[in-house]
Amino acid sequence: MDLELQFFIGQIIVGLTIGSYLALIALGYTMVYGIVELINFAHGDLFAFGFFISLTIFTAINPPRPLDVVGLLTILPLIFVITMLLTGGLNTLIDRVAYKPLRNAPKLAPLLTAVGVSFALEAIYAIWVGANQVPYPNYFPRIDILRQWFGLDTAIQLTTKDLFLFGVTIPLMIGLNFFIERTKIGKAMRASAQDREAAAMMGINVNRIIATTFFIGGALAGAAGLVWGLYINSGRFLMGFEAGLMAFTSAVLGGIGNIRGAVLGAFIIGMIKSMSDFYFEPSWTRVMIFGILILLLVFRPSGILGSTQSIEKI
Amino acid sequence: MGTNPLLKVDSIHAYYGNIHALHGISLHIDEGEIVTLIGSNGAGKTTIIRSISGIMHPREGSILLDGEPIHQVPAHALVSKGISQSPEGRRIFPRLTVLDNLEMGAFHRNDRPGIKADIEMVYGLFPRLKERTKQYAGTLSGGEQQMLAMGRALMARPRLLLLDEPSMGLAPVLVENIFEIIQRINKQGMTVLLVEQNALMALEVANRGYVLQSGRIVLADSAQNLIQNEMVRKVYLGEN
Numbered sequence: 242m243d244l245e246l247q248f249f250i251g252q253i254i255v256g257l258t259i260g261s262y263l264a265l266i267a268l269g270y271t272m273v274y275g276i277v278e279l280i281n282f283a284h285g286d287l288f289a290f291g292f293f294i295s296l297t298i299f300t301a302i303n304p305p306r307p308l309d310v311v312g313l314l315t316i317l318p319l320i321f322v323i324t325m326l327l328t329g330g331l332n333t334l335i336d337r338v339a340y341k342p343l344r345n346a347p348k349l350a351p352l353l354t355a356v357g358v359s360f361a362l363e364a365i366y367a368i369w370v371g372a373n374q375v376p377y378p379n380y381f382p383r384i385d386i387l388r389q390w391f392g393l394d395t396a397i398q399l400t401t402k403d404l405f406l407f408g409v410t411i412p413l414m415i416g417l418n419f420f421i422e423r424t425k426i427g428k429a430m431r432a433s434a435q436d437r438e439a440a441a442m443m444g445i446n447v448n449r450i451i452a453t454t455f456f457i458g459g460a461l462a463g464a465a466g467l468v469w470g471l472y473i474n475s476g477r478f479l480m481g482f483e484a485g486l487m488a489f490t491s492a493v494l495g496g497i498g499n500i501r502g503a504v505l506g507a508f509i510i511g512m513i514k515s516m517s518d519f520y521f522e523p524s525w526t527r528v529m530i531f532g533i534l535i536l537l538l539v540f541r542p543s544g545i546l547g548s549t550q551s552i553e554k555i
Numbered sequence: 556m557g558t559n560p561l562l563k564v565d566s567i568h569a570y571y572g573n574i575h576a577l578h579g580i581s582l583h584i585d586e587g588e589i590v591t592l593i594g595s596n597g598a599g600k601t602t603i604i605r606s607i608s609g610i611m612h613p614r615e616g617s618i619l620l621d622g623e624p625i626h627q628v629p630a631h632a633l634v635s636k637g638i639s640q641s642p643e644g645r646r647i648f649p650r651l652t653v654l655d656n657l658e659m660g661a662f663h664r665n666d667r668p669g670i671k672a673d674i675e676m677v678y679g680l681f682p683r684l685k686e687r688t689k690q691y692a693g694t695l696s697g698g699e700q701q702m703l704a705m706g707r708a709l710m711a712r713p714r715l716l717l718l719d720e721p722s723m724g725l726a727p728v729l730v731e732n733i734f735e736i737i738q739r740i741n742k743q744g745m746t747v748l749l750v751e752q753n754a755l756m757a758l759e760v761a762n763r764g765y766v767l768q769s770g771r772i773v774l775a776d777s778a779q780n781l782i783q784n785e786m787v788r789k790v791y792l793g794e795n
Contacts, residue, residue: 425658432648432659438610439646444634444663444711 247396252515258403258472260511261410265465266488267495267503268417269332269458275434275498276454279340279351283358285485287328287459290362291466292476293370295324296377307382317380321409321467328463329456336455341448359482366478374477377470381405402472409468413461414504420457421500430454434498487514490534496544505545559622561586561746562607562715567616567626569599569606576602578770579616584715584748589741591749591757591778594767595790600750601643602770604719607748608640609633620715635663637714641704641721643750649693653684656692656703660710670710677706680736698729705733709740716740719750734760754790758782766790 266288273281298320304312339358343351384401387393421427433440433450441447469484470476491510495502510530517526537544560583569577577599584590592600605611607618609630618626620636628636639660648656657677661670678685681702687695692703701721708716718737722730730753738760741747751757758764758778766774766787774781781787 425662428651428655428659429662431651432655435648435650436646438630439642439648440659441630442608442610442634442640442642442646443659443707444631444639445659446629446631 242395244396248519251397252519253512254397254399254403255519256512256515257508258406258511259514260508261406262465262469262472263484263488263491263511264414264504264507265410265461266484267491267507268414268500269462270489270492271495271498271500271503272430272454272458274492275500276430276451277340277344277351278348279355280489280497281340281458282352282355282485282489283335283362284332284458284462285483285488286359286362286366286481287332287462288466288469288484288488289366289476289478289481290331291324291328291463292377292470292480293366293375293466294327294463295320295467296375296470296476298323299378299380304380306378306380308380313381321464324463324467325460328466329458329460332455332459332462333452336452341451359485363478363482366481370478372478374475377474377476379471379474381471406468406472409464413464417457417461418500426450426453487530490530494534494537494544496546496548498548499544499546502544502546502548509545559619560584561621562748563619563622564603564607565617565619567606567613567618569602569611569613571602576770577606577613580767580770580772581616582765582772582775584746586714586746587741587744588763589737589747589749589761591751591754591761591764592767593751593754593757593764593781593787593790596752597769598767599770600767601719603767604640604643604717604748604750607715608638608717634711634713638717639708639711639713639715640717641701641708641719643719643723645700645704647692647695647700647703647707650691652689653692653695653703654688656707657684657710660707661712663711669712673710673712677709680709680739681706698725698732701725701729701733705736709745714746716745716747717750718747720752721749722751722753722756730756754787755782758787 266285269284270281273279302316304316308317335358339354340351343354381402384390386399386401387395387397421430429440429445429450432443433445433447437447487510488507491506492503494509495506513529513533514526517529562584564580564582566579566581567577568575568579580603592603594600606613609625609628613626617624620638625633625636648659651659657674661673664670683699684702684706687699692700695703705718705721721733725733734756737747737749749757749761758781761778764776764778764781765772766781774784774787
């Protein structure tokens with residue numbers, strides 16, 4: 242195969258990996274926006290929390306590196322569950338303490354509070370893990386599948402880590418979609434997003450639904466932090482800011498409040514980032530991403546799939 | 556139950572900010588009745604409904620359901636106590652399907668077979684909804700949305716059904732249809748509080764009525780007597 246083509250395919254795989262972890266974060270932005278019309282600027286920092294807390298748990302358990310089959314089937318799922326519960330719980334707590342008292346205040350108040358929460362979390366992380374780059378050990382085995390398993394001589398890299406990333410993120414997205422479309426609580430979330438007062442008239446405890454939304458959004462961000470840690474093996478106390486910015490952009494690109502839009506937006510941003518990093522300059526990637534965002538907002542302010550006014554809103 | 560009315564509203568005062576909307580409203584609804592509130596725009600009809608259903612709480616006075624005070628109970632908790640409503644402006648969930656809207660009406664219930672049976676019951680009352688079961692509620696016509704709002708309220712299996720302006724914006728044929736269904740569900744034992752601008756229609760189906768003016772009840776009587784009442788005739792004929 243043509244080498245250029247192999248590079249291109251390789252970058253598509255990179256774009257998909259970036260897109261899939263961004264999607265998990267973007268979902269939290271869009272779900273929370275859908276129900277309380279708040280851009281939760283602290284949401285990216287929950288991703289970082291998932292990264293640090295799972296690293297802390299790994300360090301405490303200190304399993305073999307990489308994990309053996311038993312570890313992959315026991316320790317890894319366990320750490321996933323704990324990380325998601327803790328990150329979801331943290332997000333619910335943040336809502337309870339910082340946003341809920343402002344539910345009926347002008348929109349700017351909770352927005353600024355969210356920025357404040359973000360700064361507070363980042364400062365806490367700086368104390369917790371330090372200001373330098375933090376290594377995330379290689380707990381997940383990395384095998385170059387095409388070369389080592391199939392013996393192909395190719396420049397395309399598809400590793401077990403890529404499959405792991407997709408294997409975690411895609412089922413979570415499908416699961417969330419199922420939850421929101423089919424379950425009673427999911428439908429109550431959509432109902433509350435569409436008309437909070439009418440939802441209360443139906444017997445739906447809207448405060449509990451909002452808390453659930455924050456929990457799920459946080460848990461997904463926590464899962465993203467864990468898989469990204471195992472995937473990229475390095476992070477920093479400010480990593481949530483960077484990832485949050487891209488995930489937020491993804492959510493707006495797809496149409497804020499729109500579940501499928503957030504996933505689509507994340508994969509588009511992932512692709513742009515991957516291609517721009519490779520074919521232009523990594524330093525130009527942000528310009529590319531935000532340039533496209535600005536163009537989109539000028540010509541289609543409600544995002545690709547339509548914002549909360551659209552029929553696909555959560 | 557005995558001598559208690561199903562619902563007793565005792566001299567409630569309600570406010571929107573500093574605006575005094577209800578000035579000591581007292582009324583009662585007995586089991587099995589249709590009671591109607593009539594009055595012009597801004598008389599306080601919807602405010603009474605919103606107070607009974609817990610969307611807003613009166614500053615003074617009490618509301619008793621079967622003798623139990625409910626005026627401080629949040630709206631969502633009142634549904635399982637037996638109060639549901641078809642609110643003013645319908646307020647259906649536009650981006651949920653018709654079926655999902657009905658399911659939301661039964662949110663506090665967990666008896667799957669009962670919910671299924673009630674969905675069929677609602678579809679029996681409103682066959683048009685059955686044809687549109689998988690459609691987003693926002694795509695329904697105004698009349699169909701009204702049917703959905705009523706059906707959704709029935710899904711809670713309420714003891715007291717609050718209907719706020721069910722005829723608003725509907726073609727006369729549909730209005731007849733809606734009122735006929737109100738009578739039908741009442742005959743099956745449902746207690747109804749009906750708020751209407753179409754006073755004549757409301758009084759024709761109701762047992763009793765209250766006439767509201769600027770947040771006060773100015774007349775309370777049987778529906779038959781109210782229809783004959785000089786003042787009521789003027790009010791709903793718009794001569795006032």
